[in-house]
Amino acid sequence: MNPHDTTAGQGPSLRDWRRPATDEWRRGKAAALALTFDVDAESAVLGRMPAAVNDLSAMSHQAYGPQVGLPRILRLLESTATPATFFVPGDSARRWPRAVETILAAGHEIALHSDQHRSLLTMTQTEQEQDLGANLEALAALGVRPVGYRAPNWQLTAVTLDLLVDAGVAYDSSLMDDDRPYVIDHPRGQIAELPVHWSLDDWEQYAFLPEPDIGQVIDAPSKVLEIWQGELDAMRSTGGLCVITCHPFLSGRPSRLRVIADLIQAAQDYGDVELVRCDTVAARLLDT
Numbered sequence: 001m002n003p004h005d006t007t008a009g010q011g012p013s014l015r016d017w018r019r020p021a022t023d024e025w026r027r028g029k030a031a032a033l034a035l036t037f038d039v040d041a042e043s044a045v046l047g048r049m050p051a052a053v054n055d056l057s058a059m060s061h062q063a064y065g066p067q068v069g070l071p072r073i074l075r076l077l078e079s080t081a082t083p084a085t086f087f088v089p090g091d092s093a094r095r096w097p098r099a100v101e102t103i104l105a106a107g108h109e110i111a112l113h114s115d116q117h118r119s120l121l122t123m124t125q126t127e128q129e130q131d132l133g134a135n136l137e138a139l140a141a142l143g144v145r146p147v148g149y150r151a152p153n154w155q156l157t158a159v160t161l162d163l164l165v166d167a168g169v170a171y172d173s174s175l176m177d178d179d180r181p182y183v184i185d186h187p188r189g190q191i192a193e194l195p196v197h198w199s200l201d202d203w204e205q206y207a208f209l210p211e212p213d214i215g216q217v218i219d220a221p222s223k224v225l226e227i228w229q230g231e232l233d234a235m236r237s238t239g240g241l242c243v244i245t246c247h248p249f250l251s252g253r254p255s256r257l258r259v260i261a262d263l264i265q266a267a268q269d270y271g272d273v274e275l276v277r278c279d280t281v282a283a284r285l286l287d288t
């Protein structure tokens with residue numbers, strides 16, 4: 001059975017498992033903003049092209065994230081009293097344990113993001129089990145007990161969903177069939193979904209490397225702010241959860257960090273937008 005099968009009358013599907021959305025999770029606010037950071041570092045490149053480990057320039061491009069971008073992001077979040085969620089692959093946790101510890105020490109949420117940042121689409125079930133297990137183990141070694149998951153490249157599979165529910169993971173943040181969070185009543189148990197979208201990801205706006213091809217566009221930060229703030233503002237009339245996905249190696253650069261700062265400022269100025277961690281939203285959903 002493929003839960004992503006959208007063919008009517010062919011048995012249970014992901015859309016059949018969705019519990020009708022309620023507004024309880026918003027706690028009276030018009031919308032919510034969840035700032036999320038995928039700490040991909042080297043894994044974003046090595047997951048695509050293992051030989052790139054010999055390319056010191058490409059590796060340094062990725063190391064910029066935990067080395068320079070992340071500390072800046074943490075300072076910004078602290079100065080604005082903003083809670084955030086960091087999705088950390090096992091590979092990043094092993095290469096950059098101090099970075100994970102600084103995120104934890106700052107009081108933010110740390111969640112799962114696969115072990116090697118390899119596509120789940122080509123993995124067997126056993127490989128997926130090992131990948132999730134290794135990610136859990138790498139974070140556990142640093143004292144983290146994550147409750148959330150995000151698939152690498154947002155390529156969640158039916159097998160992944162089964163494994164997450166079996167592992168007791170409270171939420172996923174990889175799907176795109178809504179702009180409000182919802183609960184999946186999976187046959188094996190409940191799991192919340194906090195939907196994402198390509199337009200709200202810094203990757204599509206900023207990622208560039210000659211090889212491997214992680215992206216070929218470098219957009220103006222002003223354009224990114226226009227897209228993100230426009231969506232957040234509009235969600236105040238639709239009751240949305242604006243999940244912004246940033247990568248420290250991309251959004252940690254000076255002019256791009258200002259986009260995040262300006263977005264936080266805008267959210268605070270609206271007065272009816274709550275800045276939330278993903279685990280907070282998931283807990284409210286599974287509670288109601």
Ligand SMILES: [Zn+2]
Pocket residue numbers: 038040044113117152153
């Ligand atoms: Zn990632």
